[in-house]
Amino acid sequence: MADSSFLDWPFFEPRHREWAAEVEAWAAQHAEALSDEHDADASVIRLARAMGEAGLLRVPCPADGVLDVRSLCIARDILARHSGLADFAFAMQGLGTGPVTLFGSAAQRERVLAGARAGTALAAFALSEPEAGSDVSALALTATPDGNGHYRLNGEKTWISNGGIAATTIVFARTGEAPGAKGLSAFLVPADAPGLTVAERIEVTAPHPLARLDFADVRVAAEDMLGKPGEGFKVAMSTLDVFRATVGAAALGFARRALDMTVEHASARKIFGGTLFDQQMSQAAIADSAVDVEASALLVYRAAWLKDSGTPRVSREASMAKLHATEAAQRCADRNVQIHGGLGVTKGHKAEELYREVRALRVYEGASEIQRVVIARSERQLRTSLD
Template structure:
């Protein structure tokens, strides 16, 4: 039985316990089976469809436009513990539609959210470029006005999750209202738009649908813009401010599974006439992973609670949660592999799978190094800002 005692923490309300139980029941029955499909694209599509049919996508794609970050984190925590691809499928429906949910018009929401909520259409968030990942202000994709009612978008995006299987993409491009980050805008783009093509698919260590996108003077209507001209950076950062803590939650789920496997293996494995658990070094590894899990949970759910409580920005807290939880999950996965010995590096074993799954979390949605910069600057600002 998974440990659910953390649900008694004051961060949560009764509805969160009910939601966690609903996600756990679905994941126990479906997550690993669907994620085990040989074709990664098909597995992702099947997971999204099944989640939609079960009603789970009402949380990342809400009808009322309100994203409950604690519920998002709980789902990612639980799904990641069961299957990394299940977590991915859930999270990308939220991230891909997040700009529309948070900043879109009623018409844009009506166009995208019902199908995303039902699981019949996948969504994608197209921000990163070959020369612009962490430095959003360096985006080179350009959107130029074409008359009064259209824009033409030219450029490339890469490392785009759900690239090649999504129906809609939120594309960020330079419209030039001001230099740097202030001259970006966001556009809602259909996958079938002329001038849009998938340049290549990207294979990574833990299989997920990823692609490089190319826009060849792609013509989109002006009402495809999300927010106002020049609002792109605000839209991107506002969306990531919600979803960054949920990356920490996914890492937490991986770390929980790694800890479970570590304890199980140490208890069962016999070595020198005793169990592996009887070795003090094994106990130390288990203790360190247990502390990492608890500390990560506190940071993740604090950030989520603050956002749900109405804090205008939780950039510092979300960055702390993502940084600690992802780094801690890597340590927990490494200890798990070490305790399993040869089995831990055997392809197809869960310990080996966790080790690969965790690694990307320390890179995407802001690498650990970027989180450290964000946190350090926030700390300086807290000490130098005028208390009045």
């Protein structure tokens, strides 16, 4: 059982502790049992439906339109500790509907959120393109008015999580109100829209549903735009401002599992007339991982608390949380592999799985290098404001 004493920190209210207990009870019974990385599509569909039936998706797809970031982080922390695919299924229902929750009209919310909350309709968030990942201003997919109250979407998106199995995808396209990031808009696109095809399914080291999508004259109604024309960048960044800290929370969950396994294996493994734990280098590895876990938790839950407390922008704090937690989780996973020796690099062993699971978190929703840029610029701006 992982340490849960962090829930006594002043960041949390009684309802957060109750929520943690609810998620932990569900995850212990279902998360790994419903996950099979050899069939990621079916696993995510199965997991989302089971979470919906259990009522867990009320948090990432709230009926009242209020996203509680601490609750999101708690859930990802717990779910990732049990199963990467369970964390993914939960997170994507939030990220894929976040723009609707934050910017959608009443009609759009009614149309999208109920199915997502029930786990019967999966969601996707389509921002990245082959030549536009970290640089959102370089998006090339176009949305052109056709003069009949509709837009025509042309281009492609790639690295789209839930691509190919989502019922609705939030698509960011260039509508041209201004150059760069100021000329983007966001649209709700149903999976059965004529002209939308799955051009390629992408396999990655830690399997999950991922695809390249092709848009060939895909017709969407003007009322399916989220927010106003030209607000696409605002929609995307506002959504990521909420969910970026939760990526750190997922990394934290992976790190907790790695630390638990490291202590357990080191304590049981017999070597040189004692246990592996008796070796000072093993103790140093465990101590370093313990510090990494605690520091990550503090950064993640500080960012979540600030957002829930009404701080207008938490880009600096969320970037710090994501950067530290994902990099620290990789170190924890690596130490876990090292302590396990040959077992740690054996395909199918949990230590090897954790090592693969963590790696992608350092790339998606803002690579570590981008987080460093955000933090550095924020530091300069902060100091300038203090002068």
